[in-house]
Amino acid sequence: MSRKKTPKSKGGSVPAASTLPTAANRSRLACPMTARPGPEALPNGTPQSSRPSLGGTGDFYDVAFKVMLVGDSGVGKTCLLVRFKDGAFLAGTFISTVGIDFRNKVLDVDGTKVKLQIWDTAGQERFRSVTHAYYRDAHALLLLYDITNKDSFDNIQAWLTEIQEYAQQDVVLMLLGNKVDSTQERVVKREDGEKLAKEYGLPFMETSAKTGLNVDLAFTAIAKELKQRSTKAPKEPHFRLHDYVKREGRGVSCCRL
Ligand SMILES: Nc1nc2c(ncn2[C@@H]2O[C@H](COP(=O)(O)OP(=O)(O)OP(=O)(O)O)[C@@H](O)[C@H]2O)c(=O)[nH]1
Numbered sequence: 001m002s003r004k005k006t007p008k009s010k011g012g013s014v015p016a017a018s019t020l021p022t023a024a025n026r027s028r029l030a031c032p033m034t035a036r037p038g039p040e041a042l043p044n045g046t047p048q049s050s051r052p053s054l055g056g057t058g059d060f061y062d063v064a065f066k067v068m069l070v071g072d073s074g075v076g077k078t079c080l081l082v083r084f085k086d087g088a089f090l091a092g093t094f095i096s097t098v099g100i101d102f103r104n105k106v107l108d109v110d111g112t113k114v115k116l117q118i119w120d121t122a123g124q125e126r127f128r129s130v131t132h133a134y135y136r137d138a139h140a141l142l143l144l145y146d147i148t149n150k151d152s153f154d155n156i157q158a159w160l161t162e163i164q165e166y167a168q169q170d171v172v173l174m175l176l177g178n179k180v181d182s183t184q185e186r187v188v189k190r191e192d193g194e195k196l197a198k199e200y201g202l203p204f205m206e207t208s209a210k211t212g213l214n215v216d217l218a219f220t221a222i223a224k225e226l227k228q229r230s231t232k233a234p235k236e237p238h239f240r241l242h243d244y245v246k247r248e249g250r251g252v253s254c255c256r257l
């Protein structure tokens with residue numbers, strides 16, 4: 001496998017045409033994202049495993065995939081990404097994502113450098129048509145609800161219908177119940193998340209962007225699954241996403257899948 005280099009640009013944004021983010025609202029983001037244009041957006045659904053380096057001084061990588069964060073507004077998509085990318089949680093006024101943003105992170109998966117280009121979508125209804133355009137290029141989707149918001153859980157079925165309509169059939173999909181640190185405000189039981197995930201055959205975890213619980217694990221599990229799918233190494237032990245999540249997940253009950 002030849003090794004590529006990630007350009008220095010850490011992320012970018014593709015705002016909806018009519019609602020360009022201003023410097024003012026960006027600086028007020030509870031979980032701010034860099035908004036520089038990214039020169040290496042993956043052009044289509046194929047893993048970026050044989051493209052030449054685009055230059056720059058970033059990290060090397062062997063294979064690249066596009067991951068999308070989806071779910072209702074306010075469930076914590078941006079915070080989850082900031083936690084994963086920067087290891088930080090910036091509480092404060094909640095400012096919704098406008099349009100779509102992305103950040104890159106390179107993970108070492110069993111000696112292979114896997115670059116995840118992670119697209120953070122806007123959960124607000126008015127940006128839905130923007131999001132639709134990006135589904136078909138996604139290799140994996142993290143579908144979030146907020147355990148303190150019943151509506152966000154009830155809407156998961158609608159999100160799944162949308163995913164079925166717009167995403168690739170073989171997209172890797174994982175369900176995450178976020179804000180698990182908010183024990184007092186919990187309104188969605190863990191068992192209900194487990195039940196829904198089981199119904200749809202999805203791996204499931206509860207996460208916290210605030211404490212970091214299971215955040216790295218969610219992205220690592222996705223990276224492992226995608227890497228396995230892209231490499232044809234019969235000698236490698238078969239990676240099972242469900243089993244991995246079950247085994248490695250913290251703060252989860254015994255019978256969650
Ligand atoms: N307690 C707690 N609060 C969180 C967590 N994740 C996010 N939040 C808070 O929830 C609010 C919404 O978080 P965002 O990450 O901006 O939500 P989003 O899903 O990106 O929302 P949109 O951009 O509108 O789609 C913010 O006030 C965050 O501080 C978490 O794990 N625990």
Ligand SMILES: [Mg+2]
Nearest residue numbers: 077078096097
């Ligand atoms: Mg957001």
